[in-house]
Amino acid sequence: MTILDRYVLKKFLVPFLYCLIGFIGIWFVFDLSDNLGDYINGHATFGVLIKYYSTQVPEIIVIALPLATLLALLYSLSAMSRANEIISMLGAGRSVVRILIPLLLVGCLLSGITGYFNYEAAPHATGMKKIIVSEINDGVKRDRSIKGHLFRNREDFRTWFVARMSLGGSELNGVQIVQQDPNGNIIKQWYANHAVFDSIISRWSLKSAKYLEMNIDGEIVKNEIQDTILIDDWSETPWRISSSMLKADFLSVPELNDYLKYNADLPELRLAAYKTQWHYRWAMPVVCFLVVFVAAPCGIVYSRRGVLGGVATAIGLFFTLVILSNLCVALGMGNRVPPAIAAWGPMGAFFLTGLFMLWLRSTNRDMPKLKMPRIQ
Numbered sequence: 296m297t298i299l300d301r302y303v304l305k306k307f308l309v310p311f312l313y314c315l316i317g318f319i320g321i322w323f324v325f326d327l328s329d330n331l332g333d334y335i336n337g338h339a340t341f342g343v344l345i346k347y348y349s350t351q352v353p354e355i356i357v358i359a360l361p362l363a364t365l366l367a368l369l370y371s372l373s374a375m376s377r378a379n380e381i382i383s384m385l386g387a388g389r390s391v392v393r394i395l396i397p398l399l400l401v402g403c404l405l406s407g408i409t410g411y412f413n414y415e416a417a418p419h420a421t422g423m424k425k426i427i428v429s430e431i432n433d434g435v436k437r438d439r440s441i442k443g444h445l446f447r448n449r450e451d452f453r454t455w456f457v458a459r460m461s462l463g464g465s466e467l468n469g470v471q472i473v474q475q476d477p478n479g480n481i482i483k484q485w486y487a488n489h490a491v492f493d494s495i496i497s498r499w500s501l502k503s504a505k506y507l508e509m510n511i512d513g514e515i516v517k518n519e520i521q522d523t524i525l526i527d528d529w530s531e532t533p534w535r536i537s538s539s540m541l542k543a544d545f546l547s548v549p550e551l552n553d554y555l556k557y558n559a560d561l562p563e564l565r566l567a568a569y570k571t572q573w574h575y576r577w578a579m580p581v582v583c584f585l586v587v588f589v590a591a592p593c594g595i596v597y598s599r600r601g602v603l604g605g606v607a608t609a610i611g612l613f614f615t616l617v618i619l620s621n622l623c624v625a626l627g628m629g630n631r632v633p634p635a636i637a638a639w640g641p642m643g644a645f646f647l648t649g650l651f652m653l654w655l656r657s658t659n660r661d662m663p664k665l666k667m668p669r670i671q
Contacts, residue, residue, distance in 0.1 A: 299384060300397045306375060307398055311367035318359035323348070347427050353416035354424075360409050361582045365590050365613050368398065369606050372594030381595055391657045395591050402587035410580035415547035418576075446536045449560045451529070452477065455536055465492045465533050470501070480511045485524065492533050499526045530557075543568040543628070548576050564630045571627035574638035579620075581642050586613065589649035592656040616645045 326348075334344065375381050384394050440462060446455040458469025467490040474483035487501035501524040508517035538546075538554050546554065551573040555566065593609035620641040627637025 296397070299389070299394075303371075303375075303394065304397050304401065306371040307367055307401065310370045311363055314363035314366045315359055318363055319355055322355050322359070326351075350423055350427065351420050353412040354420040357409055357412050357417045357579075360405050361586050361613075364402065364405060364583055364586045365609065368587060368590045369594045369609055372591060373596070373606060376594070376596045391592075391595065392653070394595075395587070395653075398587050398591060399584070402584035405583035406580045409583055410577070413576055413580055415549065418545050418547050421545055441537055441540050444537070444540060446531075446539055448531055453529075453531070455531070457536065460533065460537060462537060463534075465494065466490070467492075467533065467536070476511075481509055481513070482511075483508055487524070494532070497527065497532075499529055499531075500524070501526070543572040546572065548573065551576070567630035567634060568628040570634035571624055571637050574627075574634050575624055578638040578642050582616070585616070585642060585645045585649060589613075589645060589652060592649070592652040595656055612645070612648065616641055619644075 333339075372381070381394065385391070440459055441457070442459050444455075444457045444460065446457070448454070452475040454473045454475070456471040456473075457467045460467040468488070470485070470487045470490040472485040472487075473481055476482050484507040485501055486505040488503040489501075491500045491502065492498070493500065502522070504521055504524040506517070506519045506521065506524060507515055510516055534550075535553065535557050538550065539558065541550075541554075543551070543554075546569070551569055554569050555573065558566065558569075589612055590609040593605035593612075596605050623632060623637040623641055626632040627634045632640075
């Protein structure tokens with residue numbers, strides 16, 4: 296790394312850290328003012344608040360990193376342009392692309408950090424926010440359970456009815472399990488007060504259970520009541536049973552993988568939201584790199600008069616990407632656009648836009664301008 300590379304990085308990193316800390320601080324103030332009444336009513340302790348805000352940090356980092364990158368990049372490059380430092384670097388034989396390489400590498404690093412948080416922590420933080428605030432307000436821990444849930448295992452022809460099950464737990468209450476043959480005939484049934492899953496050995500234990508076998512005419516040929524029935528060859532897990540009730544927006548990448556694996560036989564309309572969110576988990580972190588790729592040509596100007604226009608163009612393009620991305624994701628989740636295109640399409644368009652603008656800046660061409668027609 297040369298002296299100029301270190302200088303460019305220093306010029307960028309200082310305002311970037313200020314912007315990032317500022318965004319997190321602003322979010323904290325707004326969130327605290329919005330939920331202060333709930334905290335007071337629930338007599339929330341300092342430890343409870345620390346626990347709550349620590350769970351929300353991944354989400355705010357994912358939101359703040361692209362914005363902090365955009366503003367810091369525009370500020371640093373515009374300041375260097377006004378001081379004629381960019382022109383001096385170009386006069387020393389460096390190209391625009393070579394000047395921007397350290398910033399592009401930082402963009403890749405920030406995309407990796409965003410991807411790390413967006414892999415699991417950020418989606419969970421979004422889903423848990425309202426639950427935790429409600430618990431603080433009520434002063435009691437919420438019953439995070441599903442009641443009256445029907446789950447169909449189409450691969451193994453089994454149907455589960457569960458009266459109640461806790462999210463994240465291994466125990467189901469009030470269970471009825473119906474086994475069918477490939478022709479749809481009911482051949483076995485289990486009833487149990489409790490069903491407990493041992494994840495280490497993948498074994499179901501049905502407590503206070505009743506077991507029935509039927510022939511194809513529906514006549515009962517076997518009827519047993521046992522304290523415990525052990526079953527080792529079932530593919531269902533508590534998470535798989537409950538996952539059909541969970542929203543795609545709040546699932547992590549491993550959970551989306553499991554959902555798509557175990558529910559591959561569902562209609563495409565039902566799977567569209569989960570496939571779109573899976574692609575979006577990987578596409579969204581790329582925004583940090585694309586911000587550098589697009590905003591840098593706008594921040595580099597060769598005259599004082601062009602600074603404001605470049606800044607406005609970069610901010611406008613960024614918010615266009617946000618709106619277009621949200622629109623495409625909504626269309627993808629509604630099965631109106633293929634999931635991969637919904638997630639990656641806006642990113643690809645933004646990349647091509649940045650490539651075009653970088654070519655214009657590298658060849659010292661003017662950025663395209665909209666001309667209003669004159670009224671005679």
